[in-house]
Amino acid sequence: MTDRTSKIGTIADAVALIPDGTRLAIGGFAIYQHPMAVVRELIRAGRKDLTVVGTVNGNEVDLLAGAGCLAKVETSYVGLEKFGLAPNFRRAIERGTLEVVDYSEILSFDRFRASQENLSFWPCDYLGGTDVLTHNKDIKPFTCPLTGRAMHAVPPADPDVVVIHAVAADRHGNVILPQRHLLPQSLDVIMARGCDTVIVTAETIVSDAEIRRHAAQVQIPSYKTTLVVEAPWGAHPCSVLGRYRADDAHFAEYIAASASADGFQRYIDRYVHGPADHMAYLALVGIKQLTSLTEIDRL
Amino acid sequence: MPENKIDFTTNELVTALISREIRDGDLAFVGVGTNGRAFTLAVGIPLTAVRLAQMTHAPAASVYWGNLLEPDLSSMPADLRQDSFTRWQAAACPSDTGVKCDMLARRAFDVCFDSGAQVDRFGNLNITAIGDYRKPKVRLVGCLAQPEHFAFVPRPIVVVDLDRRVFVEKVDFITSVGHLRGGTSRRDVGLSEGGPHIVVTDKAIFDFAPDTKAMRLRSLHPGVGLEEVFDNMGFRPVVPDEVPTTPSPNARELELIRQVIDPNRVLLRV
Numbered sequence: 001m002t003d004r005t006s007k008i009g010t011i012a013d014a015v016a017l018i019p020d021g022t023r024l025a026i027g028g029f030a031i032y033q034h035p036m037a038v039v040r041e042l043i044r045a046g047r048k049d050l051t052v053v054g055t056v057n058g059n060e061v062d063l064l065a066g067a068g069c070l071a072k073v074e075t076s077y078v079g080l081e082k083f084g085l086a087p088n089f090r091r092a093i094e095r096g097t098l099e100v101v102d103y104s105e106i107l108s109f110d111r112f113r114a115s116q117e118n119l120s121f122w123p124c125d126y127l128g129g130t131d132v133l134t135h136n137k138d139i140k141p142f143t144c145p146l147t148g149r150a151m152h153a154v155p156p157a158d159p160d161v162v163v164i165h166a167v168a169a170d171r172h173g174n175v176i177l178p179q180r181h182l183l184p185q186s187l188d189v190i191m192a193r194g195c196d197t198v199i200v201t202a203e204t205i206v207s208d209a210e211i212r213r214h215a216a217q218v219q220i221p222s223y224k225t226t227l228v229v230e231a232p233w234g235a236h237p238c239s240v241l242g243r244y245r246a247d248d249a250h251f252a253e254y255i256a257a258s259a260s261a262d263g264f265q266r267y268i269d270r271y272v273h274g275p276a277d278h279m280a281y282l283a284l285v286g287i288k289q290l291t292s293l294t295e296i297d298r299l
Numbered sequence: 300m301p302e303n304k305i306d307f308t309t310n311e312l313v314t315a316l317i318s319r320e321i322r323d324g325d326l327a328f329v330g331v332g333t334n335g336r337a338f339t340l341a342v343g344i345p346l347t348a349v350r351l352a353q354m355t356h357a358p359a360a361s362v363y364w365g366n367l368l369e370p371d372l373s374s375m376p377a378d379l380r381q382d383s384f385t386r387w388q389a390a391a392c393p394s395d396t397g398v399k400c401d402m403l404a405r406r407a408f409d410v411c412f413d414s415g416a417q418v419d420r421f422g423n424l425n426i427t428a429i430g431d432y433r434k435p436k437v438r439l440v441g442c443l444a445q446p447e448h449f450a451f452v453p454r455p456i457v458v459v460d461l462d463r464r465v466f467v468e469k470v471d472f473i474t475s476v477g478h479l480r481g482g483t484s485r486r487d488v489g490l491s492e493g494g495p496h497i498v499v500t501d502k503a504i505f506d507f508a509p510d511t512k513a514m515r516l517r518s519l520h521p522g523v524g525l526e527e528v529f530d531n532m533g534f535r536p537v538v539p540d541e542v543p544t545t546p547s548p549n550a551r552e553l554e555l556i557r558q559v560i561d562p563n564r565v566l567l568r569v
Contacts, residue, residue: 030331056443075441076441076442076443076444077440077441077442077443078440078441079333079440079441081331081333082333082334082338083333083334084333084334085438085439085440086440089438090437090438093428093435093438094434094435094436094437094438095434096433096434100438100441102427102441102442102474103442104442104443104444104445104446104447105442105443105444105445105447106399106400106403106404106444106447107446109396109399109400110400125489126446126447126450126451126489126490127446128476128488128489128490129473129476129479129484129485129488129490130446130473130474130475130476131427131432131472131473131474132442132446132474134432135432149489150489180392181394182365182366182392182394183365183366183394183396183399185394186394186395186396187396190396
C-alpha cells in the first residue's frame with residue numbers, strides 16, 4: 001500500500017530535482033554540516049552550469065567548482081576555515097572559468113530574509129565606497145522614500161532549490177533542529193523558508209511519534225519540505241553538530257590532493273566516481289574511520 | 300637598540316598594547332580565523348588581549364566570538380573550532396542570525412579585530428581578490444562580515460604583519476571601507492564616523508591623522524628603525540616629528556599572558 005503523505009525518496013530523486021542550470025542554495029556553513037551526499041551525487045550525475053547562492057560556503061562549493069559543475073557562486077565566503085583557502089574554487093576563479101558575485105556576510109543573510117518575505121529587494125544603507133558595488137550591476141541605488149537617504153536595493157537570494165542536511169526528520173518532512181544548534185543550523189531554516197523546493201537529507205528518519213515528542217524543535221515543518229532522504233553520515237567529511245565530528249584526516253587528504261587539478265581529479269575518481277552511491281562511499285571511507293568520529297549528544 | 304630588561308616576543312608586545320586599547324565595558328567582535336599565522340593575527344592576539352584587559356583594567360570587557368556572547372576567557376578550549384567551542388561556558392549562544400544583524404547594525408560593538416591581504420594608506424581592507432577582479436592573480440575568501448564591521452563598529456583594530464605586498468598605495472578591491480580616500484570621503488558615501496582606529500603590526504603601530512585620515516606612524520617597536528618600516532611599505536605613512544617606542548609589556552602582563560591566559564601557547568603559537 002502506498003503512503004500518500006510520505007515524501008521519502010532517494011539521493012537520486014534529490015538530484016533529479018536539481019537539473020543543469022539550477023539556482024541552488026546548499027545548507028551548512030563554512031566546513032560544517034553540508035549535504036555532501038547530494039553534492040557528490042550531483043557530480044556523479046554530471047550536472048553543469050549550476051549557480052550556488054549562499055552565505056558562508058566551504059568544501060561543498062570547492063568540490064563542485066573543481067568538478068566543473070558550477071557557472072556562478074554568489075556568496076560572502078568560500079574557504080576552508082582552519083584548512084585555508086578553497087583550492088579548487090580558487091583555481092577556477094583565477095582561470096576565469098567560474099564567476100563569483102561577492103556580497104558581505106550580513107547582506108548574504110539578508111538576501112535570504114528577502115526571499116523569506118517574498119520581497120523583490122532588500123534595502124541596504126552601508127555599501128557606499130565598497131567594490132562590491134563596482135562589480136555588481138544587480139545592486140541598484142535608490143533614495144529612501146521616507147527619509148531621503150541614499151540606499152541600495154540588493155536582489156533577493158531566490159534559490160530554485162534548497163538542499164540541507166539535518167539530524168532527523170519524519171517521512172512527512174518535519175525536520176528537527178537539536179536544542180544545541182548554531183548559526184549553520186539556523187541559516188538552514190532561513191534558507192528553507194525562502195524557497196518552494198526544499199530537499200532535506202537526514203541522518204535518521206524518525207517515527208511520527210518521535211516527531212510529536214519533539215514538536216518544539218521542528219523548525220522546518222512538513223509544508224515546506226519537498227523530499228526527505230535518509231542519508232546517514234550524509235555530511236561526511238563535514239561535522240554534524242551532536243552526531244559526529246569533522247573528518248580532519250579526510251580534509252587533509254582532500255587539501256593535499258587539491259594542490260593540482262590532476263590530484264583533485266584522482267580524488268574525485270576515488271571518492272566520488274568510484275563508489276556507485278552514498279552507501280558505497282561510506283564503505284570506502286570505512287566503518288573504523290566513521291565510528292571514530294562519533295559524538296554523542298542529546299537532542 | 301634599547302636594551303630590554305625583560306625579554307618578550309613581538310606577539311606579547313602587541314597583545315599588551317592592544318589590551319591597553321580595550322576600555323572597561325567594551326564589547327569586542329573576534330572572528331573565527333583560519334590557520335597558522337593568520338589565526339594568530341585574527342584570533343589568538345585579540346582573544347589574549349581582551350582577556351589581559353579583563354584581568355587588569357577592564358573587568359567588564361567582553362567578546363562575541365563565533366556565536367558565543369561573553370565566552371568565559373578564563374579557560375580557553377583546546378580545539379578552537381565553531382562546533383567544539385559551543386560547549387564552552389558563555390553568557391549566551393544566540394544561533395539566530397538576526398542577533399548578529401542586530402548587534403552590528405544597531406551598533407552593539409565597540410571594537411572589532413580584522414586582518415587582511417591588503418591595507419592601503421586610508422585603512423581600506425581587501426580580503427577578496429588580488430589583481431584583476433575578473434581574473435585575479437589570487438582569489439581570496441570573499442568579504443565575510445568585514446564590510447559591516449567597518450561600517451558599524453566605532454573602533455576597528457587591524458592586526459596584520461608589515462609587508463610591502465600588504466601595505467599598498469591602493470587596495471585592488473575595497474572589501475571594507477576604512478577612511479576611503481581620506482578627508483570626509485567616508486562620510487560622503489553615507490557611512491558613519493569611525494573607520495579603522497589603529498593598525499597593529501609586527502614592527503610598528505599606526506593610527507590615522509585626524510584631518511587627512513592618512514595612515515600615521517604612532518610608535519616603533521623596540522629595536523625597529525624608520526627605514527625598516529618604510530622598506531616594508533608600498534606607501535609612505537605620515538611621520539610625526541617625534542616617534543615614540545611602543546611601550547613594552549610589564550612583568551605582570553607577561554606573567555598573565557604566559558602562565559594564566561595562554562600557558563599552552565595555543566593562541567600565540569606562531
